[in-house]
Amino acid sequence: MDYRDTPEEAKFRLELREWFKHNIPANWRDITDGEGLRALAKSWHKALYADGYMGLNWPKEYGGQGLSPSFDAILNDEAGRAEAPRLPGMVNYLGRAIFTYGTEEQKLLFLPTLLSGEVQWCQGFSEPGAGSDLASLRTRADLQGDHYVVNGQKMWTSGALQADWCLLLARTDSGAAKHKGISCLLTPLDAPGITVNPIVLHSGEPETAEVFFDDVHIPVTQRIGEPGAGWRIAMTTVSYERGASDTGSISVLRRQLRELEQIAHQKGLLNDLNTRMKLARAHVDIEALSLNVAQQLSSRLAGRDPGPEGSVGKLLWSKAAQYTMHVALDVLGADALTGNAPRWLAEYFTSRPVSVYGGSSQIQKNILARMLDMPR
Ligand SMILES: Cc1cc2nc3c(=O)[nH]c(=O)nc-3n(C[C@H](O)[C@H](O)[C@H](O)COP(=O)(O)OP(=O)(O)OC[C@H]3O[C@@H](n4cnc5c(N)ncnc54)[C@H](O)[C@@H]3O)c2cc1C
Known part of the structure; x- marks a missing residue:
């Protein structure tokens, strides 16, 4: 494994950083109503597509950029760092099903508009x-x-x-x-x-x-x-849904943790060993996730499709996201409930279903147990 960017990746990262600086919709965090959020998701998708940031790893003939999967990981990383709205992640794994199993006609008909955001x-x-x-x-x-x-x-x-x-x-x-x-x-x-x-x-x-x-x-x-191929298609879809580029929310977790450290500092909580240990554990969970993502990415760059080992990444992601938010509530204390910090409470609730959607943590453990040939 080599975690460093290649010269092309480093150039792409810098370009992207500049692009985010000028293209993130102003005050997007203030949009809270459903209609506004849906309009934001659609216009954000279209803006990314217009400037060539959708389908980075898709073949060019279906509207993609034909780049390696590491470019998707950089996009995720920089989006989190720039505090951008959520990337339209579903496109990648639903598109994967269509371009892996669809006929040429289906691919040409459905993929370009899925990628551009014209069709949701x-x-x-x-x-x-x-x-x-x-x-x-x-x-x-x-x-x-x-x-x-x-x-x-x-x-x-x-x-x-x-x-x-x-x-x-x-x-x-x-x-x-x-x-x-x-x-x-x-x-x-x-x-x-x-x-x-x-x-x-x-x-x-x-x-x-x-x-x-x-x-x-x-x-x-x-x-x-083919008729009866649905299970194989579903497994391909969920292996990409659980995969490295979807857990690219690491930079968001890192940022949240940095903010929590500052809040703990302001509240004088860093003198407390227990708080310091919790913050350290959250840090370790996030770094473990980050290394796993790098490992999965290396494996994809070596030409291997994501497989059942993606369950490790899904488990680490759930653990890091939920534990960080657990620490957030501890650090914020009553402020999280009294409405002084409503954003954190919302983020705490957002972290809860991470261990359910895309396959629950128990199911990921069952998959790994089967891989390891453990008794049923
Ligand atoms: C916010 C959210 C968004 C979602 N989005 C989508 C979507 O877009 N499309 C879609 O198709 N689905 C979606 N899902 C569904 C998601 O994939 C399922 O919720 C998930 O697979 C769990 O299934 P279930 O809810 O039926 O729970 P159940 O399968 O009933 O599980 C209940 C509990 O029992 C445990 N359990 C079940 N079987 C076993 C076992 N064999 N061994 C050990 N423990 C077990 C589970 O881990 C869980 O804790 C979404 C779910 C949520 C919460």
Whole structure:
């Protein structure tokens, strides 16, 4: 492993730093209402795309830049450092499914607008009763002539309220073994028979949703991969979702920790050994995550796709994000609850589902146990 930037990477980093200086929307943190946040996400996505910062690692023929995965990691790192709005991360892992398994026609039709932000997507995998045990999903897609008829329900579909399309998993063969009877359909959310109901999170915003399908007709040409390939497609998608470039929020964690150290200093808490130990442990957790990300990145640069070992990164990310926020509440004390520091309380709540979405911590441990050949 060599953690240093190559000359091209160093040049890109400097360019990016300059770009962030001039392009981060002013006062974006003051936007708190749902409509404003959605407009911000869309315009931020478009600004990044316009200047060539989306799809850095995608092939050029589908609108990408054809660069190595380290450029994505630099983008994540610098975005966190510059306190930029969140990057549109879903694009990378949903796009990966389409350009790994889609036909040439599907790739040319769907990838450019996914990348540019013109068309918004969401991931319709989880269902009530099929989150960790995703292979038990019950939404059905029955083949009738040249289209599938979809019936069922998805749950926790983030961004579904504003999305135009959904990468949908549905059971197309109920006679097959449960992992083998699933297919993946590119589904327009304005198709007749689809109802999207918001789920409001702690922020007060409907960040995620439940989606109902009632006799929804989807042309067979919108299936990606072979019938029954849905499980493999889902695993590719989540391995990129759990992967190194999505845990690039390290610079955000580092910044939060620096701020907490300053607050602890101002409150005279740094004389307390217990507080110093907690801050040190958060620091160690963040550095362990950072080294794991560097290791995963080296492995991708050596040409290996992310695999089950990405579960280590997901576990370290959950641990670092949640522990840092735990320390934040300890350092802020009552201020976190009295409204003197509402931002920290919101960030604390934002850290809670990190250990659930993209596969819970317990499931990551199960995956690793299987890799290590441990007893069931
Ligand atoms: C904010 C948020 C956004 C999300 N966004 C999306 C999205 O966009 N698209 C999407 O498809 N899904 C999304 N999800 C769903 C997410 O992937 C699931 O919540 C997650 O996989 C867990 O599934 P579950 O909620 O059904 O919990 P369950 O699977 O019911 O798990 C409940 C608890 O039991 C534990 N558990 C379950 N099985 C085992 C086992 N075998 N061994 C040990 N422990 C076990 C789990 O770790 C967990 O603690 C989102 C979730 C959240 C919270």
